[in-house]
Amino acid sequence: MKISRTVEQIPPSGIRAFFDLVLGMKDVISLGVGEPDFVTAWNIRERAIYSLEEGYTSYTSNKGMEELRREVSRYLKNKYGLDYDYEDEILITVGVSEGFDLSLRTIIEKGDEVLVTDPSYVSYGPIVTLCGGKSVYIKTLPGNGFKVTPQDINKHCSKKTKAIILNYPSNPTGASYSRKELKELSAAIRKKNLIVISDEIYCDLTYDFEHTPLCVLPDMKKRTIYLNGFSKAFAMTGWRIGYACAPREVIAGMTKVHQYTMMCVPIMSQMAAIEALKNGERSVQEMKREYKRRREYVISRLNEIGLSCHKPEGAFYAFPSIKSTSLTSMEFASRLLKEEKVAVVPGTAFGPSGEGYIRISYASSMEKLKEALARMERFLSKNKMRG
Ligand SMILES: Cc1ncc(COP(=O)(O)O)c(C=O)c1O
Numbered sequence: 001m002k003i004s005r006t007v008e009q010i011p012p013s014g015i016r017a018f019f020d021l022v023l024g025m026k027d028v029i030s031l032g033v034g035e036p037d038f039v040t041a042w043n044i045r046e047r048a049i050y051s052l053e054e055g056y057t058s059y060t061s062n063k064g065m066e067e068l069r070r071e072v073s074r075y076l077k078n079k080y081g082l083d084y085d086y087e088d089e090i091l092i093t094v095g096v097s098e099g100f101d102l103s104l105r106t107i108i109e110k111g112d113e114v115l116v117t118d119p120s121y122v123s124y125g126p127i128v129t130l131c132g133g134k135s136v137y138i139k140t141l142p143g144n145g146f147k148v149t150p151q152d153i154n155k156h157c158s159k160k161t162k163a164i165i166l167n168y169p170s171n172p173t174g175a176s177y178s179r180k181e182l183k184e185l186s187a188a189i190r191k192k193n194l195i196v197i198s199d200e201i202y203c204d205l206t207y208d209f210e211h212t213p214l215c216v217l218p219d220m221k222k223r224t225i226y227l228n229g230f231s232k233a234f235a236m237t238g239w240r241i242g243y244a245c246a247p248r249e250v251i252a253g254m255t256k257v258h259q260y261t262m263m264c265v266p267i268m269s270q271m272a273a274i275e276a277l278k279n280g281e282r283s284v285q286e287m288k289r290e291y292k293r294r295r296e297y298v299i300s301r302l303n304e305i306g307l308s309c310h311k312p313e314g315a316f317y318a319f320p321s322i323k324s325t326s327l328t329s330m331e332f333a334s335r336l337l338k339e340e341k342v343a344v345v346p347g348t349a350f351g352p353s354g355e356g357y358i359r360i361s362y363a364s365s366m367e368k369l370k371e372a373l374a375r376m377e378r379f380l381s382k383n384k385m386r387g
Pocket of ligand 1: 199
């Protein structure tokens, strides 16, 4: 059967391609997947179990349960002072993944250009393509902490530019923006009249300063689609639940697509999410403390063994340079896997600017991280690659 040319032409995820190699290998320490190593807190799991016992097994409103939308609204108000109306400015989605897809499907016309950072999360470019848009990549540099600048926005905009995708803290670099930096960025965004899709899924894992949602800045709420979810902060990747907040006409458009495709998020996940927002903060803070401790360890060890690494401001990824080894990212990751059984992701999985870097997830136990870094040190000295 012939599949569409558009689908044929989008590449498979670089992470998947690499991790097919890992499958079937024994004793591998995987620092590859972007997923918390914690299990969802017991009170959240218990709420879902209890909801099944109570017989909650039906569809819900397409937009998501009213109680959950009210909780999202309350949570954002308490945490950031944001005002989103639960009735028509919030949509419960199947993770940020669906929220992202719906956002683009709702705003993009064929041929629209969308600014995407390079490197960035693997889904952005392909989804822009699937929606008929064209990604225009902004190369971000380590000297600048892998951040987009207002000058970058000015330089990459054309008459066709419709939107910019921002993700902070970032997967894969861990880069985030202070309020001051966001103010400068938002001035450029307003001037160019762009829509922002702001993927803030790692917002609760910001270590050195308070996270600022882009939509709290003056005049930004009306041009921002704010995406967040439960996967990372609440360790709920398998529950597949997130939410989108945006102006009501945008949420109405997104809800239309969502009702024909997903209909709604599973009711037990919605029940669990209500509990997470009401009583989950303590577990979020506990996990955050642990990630922060691991960040200190991993970054200092990487620099010590000769892989220069900037300090990520958030998320749970380190993005060290491997340029001192003269290997490509793919060669480095493949040889490290073969010779020392440590799996990391080649930086090129996140775009061409990822060449010369690898992504290491520190959402793994301290014990595993220590062993993995010892193996990496041995790999470098054995091959006389110490930088
Ligand atoms: C930046 C970013 N956005 C979105 C997602 C997907 O999140 P969800 O599980 O909510 O679909 C991920 C997962 O790794 C991510 O890193």
